[in-house]
Amino acid sequence: MQENPARTKRPRRRPPLPVREGLNPTRARVPEEYAGVSAFDFVWMLKTTQRHQHPDDTQEELLEAFRRGEVRRNFFPEDQPLSPQEVLQAGTDVWFYRMPAVEVEVPYRCELIFEDEHLYVVDKPPYLATMPRGKHITQTATVQLRRLTGNNDLAPAHRLDRLTSGVLVFTKHAAARGPYQELFAQRLAQKTYVAVAARSNVAAGTVWEHRMEKVAGQVQGEIVPGEVNAITRVESVTECDASMMAQLRRMHGDIPDQAVYELKPLTGRTHQLRIHMWAAGVPILGDPAYPVVLPENYEDFSTPMHLISRELRFTDPLSGQQRVFCSSRDLSLSTSWAVS
Structure with missing residues (x-):
């Protein structure tokens, strides 16, 4: 019996960016209200609306991240780098690195x-x-x-x-x-x-x-x-x-x-x-x-x-x-x- 393509399970996608300095990359799915915005504007919105920000997490740094190929989307079966100007569709998974805010160092270890x-x-x-x-x-x-x-x-x-x-x-x-x-x-x-x-x-x-x-x-x-x-x-x-x-x-x-x-x-x-x-x-x-x-x-x-x-x-x-x-x-x- 022929398998129903609609029910075929796709293999689980691996993140298109590796863990960096112990931190996983961030994944954000584009909601309907942000369909049609550029990749740069979408990621910058996510960075500027996070509660805790690093002072070096600037627009210039984000542009450099695009140039380094560190802003990507999942596109089955392969992932693709995004350009800052690329228009995003609703439902697109965008991956990028957040820059952690400065934290007080905990003086204890595991x-x-x-x-x-x-x-x-x-x-x-x-x-x-x-x-x-x-x-x-x-x-x-x-x-x-x-x-x-x-x-x-x-x-x-x-x-x-x-x-x-x-x-x-x-x-x-x-x-x-x-x-x-x-x-x-x-x-x-x-x-x-x-x-x-x-x-x-x-x-x-x-x-x-x-x-x-x-x-x-x-x-x-x-x-x-x-x-x-x-x-x-x-x-x-x-x-x-x-x-x-x-x-x-x-x-x-x-x-x-x-x-x-x-x-x-x-x-x-x-x-x-x-x-x-x-x-x-x-x-x-x-x-x-x-x-x-x-x-x-x-x-x-x-x-x-x-x-x-x-x-x-x-x-x-x-x-x-x-x-x-x-x-x-x-x-x-x-x-x-x-x-x-």
Whole structure:
């Protein structure tokens, strides 16, 4: 039987531009309202409307990028360079490089936990986002590790909040990406976190069940009425000893006695543990968003949020092995893995 051409799957297109300095090229699809504009005007519009810009990202630099063949479109089965004057049609995929704005350098680095032919597992410090987004582009674990290893195929299999430390799994090549990302998407990995917060009457065995929502662009998420979508179990609560309290008070000043809460999230909502701890009356020590959103320029690398993804367990989807990865980061210290 003859195959219906309309149903024939085209092979997945590779980006027509390579990863550069650890960063993927940007793809933008021309919407109907921009049909008929020139390639230069379309890309310049995208650059000037991004929230964070580099002062050297000028019209002259964009023209140079066109001359270097660094503005391209996908045209099956081959890609083609664009000229600045070329008129674009709706639906065209345009690829180009954004110039990241200047970022404050994070004085911490990722530490290797495990590596094989498929995986690169690290202990992520606070203040590094998992992957480029918003104003955090170069100061991310993905970019840092791509530049460190020279492997531009490194990609996170899951995410940690920028301020959360601990176990983070990367895949080393495209063929491994799908199985591991699906593992995390299906919640087949068991995660254990530890957090420092004030002593309270929260007891081991407590289970928090709520509906949470977080609007993109807003710092805080919230608990709202409706079907439960966020579940966290408190595994244990251990009072901080005198030595740990002395270290914490050197960092945070005159704070009340603290405890270490071992937490197991059974779902994966954004800021889930932070919101659950806040709602229970014990916000995580060092959290700049709960209960009060601190000013954007307040950030101090010496006083991190004390939340660590301590342990990650799963059955490896490729080998069938039982994997257990652990963070060795000290909950009471901020200077672990500082870059000298």
